[in-house]
Each structure stands twice: as C-alpha cells, then as structure tokens.
Amino acid sequence: xxxxxxxxxxxxxxxxxxxxxxxxxxxxxxxxxxxxxxxxxxxxxxxxxxxxxxxxxxxxxxxxxxxxxxxxxxxxxxxxxxxxxxxxxxxxxxxxxxxxxxxxxxxxxxxxxxxxxxxxxxxxxxxxxxxxxxxxxxxxxxxxxxxxxxxxxxxxxxxxxxxxxxxxxxxxxxxxxxxxxxxxxxxxxxxxxxxxxxxxx
Amino acid sequence: xxxxxxxxxxxxxxxxxxxxxxxxxxxxxxxxxxxxxxxxxxxxxxxxxxxxxxxxxxxxxxxxxxxxxxxxxxxxxxxxxxxxxxxxxxxxxxxxxxxxxxxxxxxxxxxxxxxxxxxxxxxxxxxxxxxxxxxxxxxxxxxxxxxxxxxxxxxxxxxxxxxxxxxxxxxxxxxxxxxxxxxxxxxxxxxxxxxxxxxxxxxxxxxxxxxxxxxx
Amino acid sequence: xxxxxxxxxxxxxxxxxxxxxxxxxxxxxxxxxxxxxxxxxxxxxxxxxxxxxxxxxxxxxxxxxxxxxxxxxxxxxxxxxxxxxxxxxxxxxxxxxxxxxxxxxxxxxxxxxxxxxxxxxxxxxxxxxxxxxxxxxxxxxxxxxxxxxxxxxxxxxxxxxxxxxxxxxxxxxxxxxxxxxxxxxxxxxx
Numbered sequence: 001x002x003x004x005x006x007x008x009x010x011x012x013x014x015x016x017x018x019x020x021x022x023x024x025x026x027x028x029x030x031x032x033x034x035x036x037x038x039x040x041x042x043x044x045x046x047x048x049x050x051x052x053x054x055x056x057x058x059x060x061x062x063x064x065x066x067x068x069x070x071x072x073x074x075x076x077x078x079x080x081x082x083x084x085x086x087x088x089x090x091x092x093x094x095x096x097x098x099x100x101x102x103x104x105x106x107x108x109x110x111x112x113x114x115x116x117x118x119x120x121x122x123x124x125x126x127x128x129x130x131x132x133x134x135x136x137x138x139x140x141x142x143x144x145x146x147x148x149x150x151x152x153x154x155x156x157x158x159x160x161x162x163x164x165x166x167x168x169x170x171x172x173x174x175x176x177x178x179x180x181x182x183x184x185x186x187x188x189x190x191x192x193x194x195x196x197x198x199x200x201x
Numbered sequence: 202x203x204x205x206x207x208x209x210x211x212x213x214x215x216x217x218x219x220x221x222x223x224x225x226x227x228x229x230x231x232x233x234x235x236x237x238x239x240x241x242x243x244x245x246x247x248x249x250x251x252x253x254x255x256x257x258x259x260x261x262x263x264x265x266x267x268x269x270x271x272x273x274x275x276x277x278x279x280x281x282x283x284x285x286x287x288x289x290x291x292x293x294x295x296x297x298x299x300x301x302x303x304x305x306x307x308x309x310x311x312x313x314x315x316x317x318x319x320x321x322x323x324x325x326x327x328x329x330x331x332x333x334x335x336x337x338x339x340x341x342x343x344x345x346x347x348x349x350x351x352x353x354x355x356x357x358x359x360x361x362x363x364x365x366x367x368x369x370x371x372x373x374x375x376x377x378x379x380x381x382x383x384x385x386x387x388x389x390x391x392x393x394x395x396x397x398x399x400x401x402x403x404x405x406x407x408x409x410x411x412x413x414x415x416x417x
Numbered sequence: 418x419x420x421x422x423x424x425x426x427x428x429x430x431x432x433x434x435x436x437x438x439x440x441x442x443x444x445x446x447x448x449x450x451x452x453x454x455x456x457x458x459x460x461x462x463x464x465x466x467x468x469x470x471x472x473x474x475x476x477x478x479x480x481x482x483x484x485x486x487x488x489x490x491x492x493x494x495x496x497x498x499x500x501x502x503x504x505x506x507x508x509x510x511x512x513x514x515x516x517x518x519x520x521x522x523x524x525x526x527x528x529x530x531x532x533x534x535x536x537x538x539x540x541x542x543x544x545x546x547x548x549x550x551x552x553x554x555x556x557x558x559x560x561x562x563x564x565x566x567x568x569x570x571x572x573x574x575x576x577x578x579x580x581x582x583x584x585x586x587x588x589x590x591x592x593x594x595x596x597x598x599x600x601x602x603x604x605x606x607x
Contacts, residue, residue, distance in 0.1 A: 029439075033439040034440075068207070068210050078219055079218065079222065081495075093240055107533070108440075110490055177324065178437045178439070186590035223491070
C-alpha cells in the first residue's frame with residue numbers, strides 16, 4: 001500500500017491535468033459522451049459526480065478499517081449507491097429540470113468507474129480529509145472536461161455557448177448527436193495530449 | 202490493514218451497512234418528499250397557466266375522463282365571473298425516444314390556445330426541438346375544425362421539425378387525441394356550456410381511428 | 418407480434434445501446450481490440466442483461482408493492498452484483514466449457530453501466546414481463562452487433578500507421594463516430 005506524499009493543494013490540482021479522469025485516464029466514458037450535448041448539461045453532470053465522489057470518498061475512508069476484505073467491493077457499492085440516491089432526491093426537489101435532462105445518467109453514477117476506482121485506489125487507505133481533497137480534485141477535473149466537451153459540441157452543433165445563441169439557425173447538427181460526441185472527444189484527447197506533452201519537454 | 206474475513210463478520214458488516222444506508226435513505230426521502238411534490242405541482246400549475254387564456258383565474262382540481270378505454274386527466278379553468286374559459290388536457294403520445302408528455306390548452310370554443318411539453322426524451326438537436334417556440338407556436342390558435350392535425354407529409358396542416366417526422370407526427374397525433382378528449386368532456390353535460398361543447402364534438406369527430414391506434 | 422418486431426428493430430438498429438444511448442462504452446472501448454474477445458464479452462453481456470432485467474423487473478414489482486421505489490438504484494445494483502457472482506458459480510459447476518468462454522468477462526460486467534442502464538430503463542417503460550425480457554434481449558443483441566463490427570474495424574486499423582497523438586483511444590473514437598453515423602441511417606426505420 002502506497003501512502004501518497006502530496007499536499008492538499010496538489011491532491012486537488014492533480015485531477016485537473018496530470019490525472020484528468022476523462023482525457024488521461026479515460027474513465028467514465030458513458031456519461032461523458034451522453035450528457036455533453038450542451039455546456040450546461042456537461043457541467044451539471046460533472047458537479048453531480050463531484051458531489052457523490054467527495055461524499056463517498058469521505059464515508060469510505062471512515063469505514064474502510066472496519067470492513068472485512070472479502071466484502072469490500074459490495075460495501076463500497078452500497079455506500080456509493082446511497083449517496084447517488086440522496087443526490088437523486090435533492091435534485092428532484094430543487095433542480096427538477098436538470099434532473100430530467102440528465103435522466104438515466106444520474107442513477108448510473110453508481111457504476112461510474114471513477115467513483116469506485118477512487119474508493120479502491122485512494123479513499124480506503126487515506127485519511128478523511130485527504131480523501132475529500134482527492135474526490136474534489138478528480139471531480140473538478142471531470143467537471144472541467146465535461147464542460148469543455150459540452151461547450152465544443154454546443155458551439156459546433158447548435159451555434160450557442162452556455163445557452164446564449166450567437167449564430168442564427170442550426171450548427172452542424174451531427175455534433176449534438178452521437179457521432180459528434182465520439183468525434184469531439186477524440187479530437188479533444190488529441191489536443192490535450194499535444195498540449196501536455198509539449199509542457200513536459 | 203483489513204479485518205480478517207469470517208462468515209460471521211462479513212454478514213454482520215454487510216447487514217449493518219445496508220441497514221444504516223436504507224435508514225438514511227428513508228429519512229432523507231421523508232424530508233425531501235414534500236419539496237419534490239411541491240416542485241412538480243408548481244411545474245404543473247405553471248404549465249396549466251401557460252396553455253390557457255389569460256382570463257383564466259381559478260384552475261380547478263384535476264379531473265379524469267375515460268375515452269376508448271384510456272383514462273385522461275384534465276383541468277378546467279374559470280374566469281372571475283365563474284364562466285368556463287378553458288380546459289388543459291394531458292396527453293402522452295409515443296415519440297422517438299419514449300412518451301412525450303404534452304399539456305394541451307383549449308379555450309371554451311374548442312380552439313387550441315397553447316401547448317406545452319412537460320417531459321420528453323427525444324433526440325437533442327432533432328426531436329427535442331418540439332419544446333421550442335419555432336415548432337410549438339404553430340399550434341397557438343390552431344382551430345381543429347378548420348385545419349387538420351397531421352404533418353404535411355400525411356396531408357395535414359402541421360409543419361414538421363426538419364428530420365424529425367416521428368416526433369412531429371407523435372406531437373400532432375397527441376394533439377388530435379386531446380381534441381377528441383375535449384369533445385368527450387364537452388359532450389358530457391357537466392363542465393362546458395352545451396352549445397360550444399356540441400360543436401366541438403362534431404368538429405373533432407373527423408380525427409381518424411388510426412390516430413388513436415397509434416397512440417395506444 | 419408487431420410490437421415485438423418493433424421493439425426488436427428499434428433496440429438493435431435505431432436506439433443502439435452503444436452508438437446512440439452511450440451505455441456500456443467502457444467494454445466497447447476496452448475489450449474491442451480483438452474480434453474473439455469482443456464476441457465473448459458480447460455473449461456474456463447478452464446473458465447477464467437478459468437475466469438481470471427479468472430479476473430486477475420482478476424486484477421492482479415487489480418494491481412498488483411496498484412503496485419503496487426510492488430503494489431502486491441501491492437494490493438493483495446489489496441484485497445485479499449478486500446475480501453476476503451466482504452466474505459465475507453456477508456456470509463453473511454445470512458448464513465448464515461456457516465458463517471458460519465467458520468466465521473472465523463476468524467480473525467486469527457488474528460495473529458495466531449497460532446492465533443497470535437497461536434494468537432502470539425497462540421499469541420506466543410500462544412493459545409487461547414478456548416485452549421487458551424481449552427488449553433486454555434485443556438491446557443486448559444490439560450491443561453485440563456494434564461490438565463485433567467495431568472490433569472487426571479495429572483489427573484492420575491496427576495494421577495501419579496512425580499519427581502518434583491519435584494512437585489508441587482517439588482513433589478508436591473516430592472509428593466509433595463513423596460507425597455511429599452509419600447507424601443513424603437506420604433512424605427512419607421505425
């Protein structure tokens with residue numbers, strides 16, 4: 001078991017670039033592709049995941065020492081599913097419109113590999129505060145990626161950004177639909193790789 | 202680091218986690234049940250106001266009506282003098298991505314005042330445009346006795362959304378069903394005054410069986 | 418019968434689970450390097466989705482009877498996880514041949530969002546048990562079709578010289594995009 005040696009600030013910022021869940025680790029592809037039809041949708045999905053990630057990371061880091069090894073994974077899944085359901089209630093009550101737009105992909109946060117992945121790789125062997133920072137960092141990275149992808153697809157596909165239209169009529173419709181989701185993500189990963197490799201040199 | 206796994210402590214541990222989690226959920230569910238209900242009621246009420254004439258001041262409780270074995274819900278609205286000024290009917294025709302739930306508002310003479318999509322799962326950028334004014338504005342003041350509620354492709358008077366015939370067809374069909382429901386409501390003596398009700402019933406009768414079938 | 422045909426066609430071609438609903442993308446990108454593994458994964462997914470949908474459909478009736486729908490997400494995922502474990506054990510006992518073909522994929526399936534996704538979609542759709550099972554089966558066939566097509570394309574792709582930055586996932590995504598575009602051609606079908 002490796003203890004991390006990073007400070008809190010590093011824990012939060014590493015998710016943005018070095019361990020960006022979408023562009024580098026390529027995790028959680030389903031919500032990434034499905035909910036980024038606009039920048040707002042992408043951002044909402046990212047924030048919803050962030051919420052679950054921080055809370056489940058904290059809870060799991062608290063209870064991990066008391067859980068027998070063999071039932072580790074089922075226990076984590078139950079904890080994660082609980083927070084996802086809590087999120088569903090809260091969203092239904094206070095932001096029903098966003099809840100409806102994201103639809104199926106809210107309950108599906110349960111099976112988002114990012115959440116279970118962080119529980120298994122980080123939260124179960126680190127302190128509560130560090131786990132919260134880790135969840136926050138990865139969650140912010142995820143939110144940022146989804147917002148960028150959503151923004152690109154919205155600009156190209158509907159000629160608007162964050163809901164503000166700047167081109168009359170339609171954009172390139174395919175970008176709002178499934179093919180554009182794959183294509184936009186492919187090119188964003190390539191651009192991200194180019195930028196980060198240049199930085200490293 | 203982890204505790205030794207024995208049958209006993211695995212069972213106890215999982216059971217405890219499940220119990221705590223479901224108790225927590227039940228608690229939060231009880232807390233949020235009211236805001237959730239309030240949010241959906243507020244949304245429904247706003248939608249009713251939106252699809253009915255401005256003269257509507259009081260909206261009655263939801264009622265139900267049977268038509269061809271299906272149950273539909275609707276709200277009647279009255280002006281300050283207590284006259285019926287309109288009726289908002291809920292229909293949910295089957296679109297491309299599932300049911301499209303639409304509220305259709307009629308004035309007392311059976312002309313469509315406005316329509317509003319409550320929920321839909323159509324393709325973003327294509328069918329989802331049915332929520333936009335560019336599509337739905339054509340139904341403002343749509344008189345079903347003068348125009349046919351079907352897309353132009355099918356010989357009707359509804360302009361379809363580009364590349365989304367299925368959604369547009371479903372929308373038009375849903376409205377046609379609402380016209381029929383309106384006729385049924387108006388035909389039963391209770392709510393609307395008999396004269397307008399009768400004309401509405403006759404006007405609506407052209408809507409073919411086919412339309413209803415595709416909706417069931 | 419017509420309804421079953423419509424469910425079948427729309428689940429496989431029009432609303433393809435991978436290419437238009439974006440469920441189960443992880444195995445789609447992860448195990449599609451070789452045709453044989455893709456086919457094995459598809460069969461395992463097909464088996465689990467159909468079985469899980471039947472079980473969760475019945476479970477949902479039970480939850481609804483007690484007014485406990487709010488436990489849906491949590492109980493569905495637990496049941497699916499347990500089911501996958503059980504399938505693994507049963508297969509090992511009664512059909513070692515099938516187990517050796519599907520076994521290595523089974524543990525991956527619990528966190529495959531296609532399974533939970535289909536289970537959660539079915540209960541919102543007003544299906545009876547027969548339709549629900551048929552829908553789940555058709556959807557998973559659609560998963561298999563897209564998976565096998567995609568793996569075939571990627572096998573060819575591996576022989577080509579791809580620009581460095583595109584290697585791996587990005588070029589796979591571009592391929593998926595073209596495949597999704599091809600599947601959009603089916604959208605007028607139903």
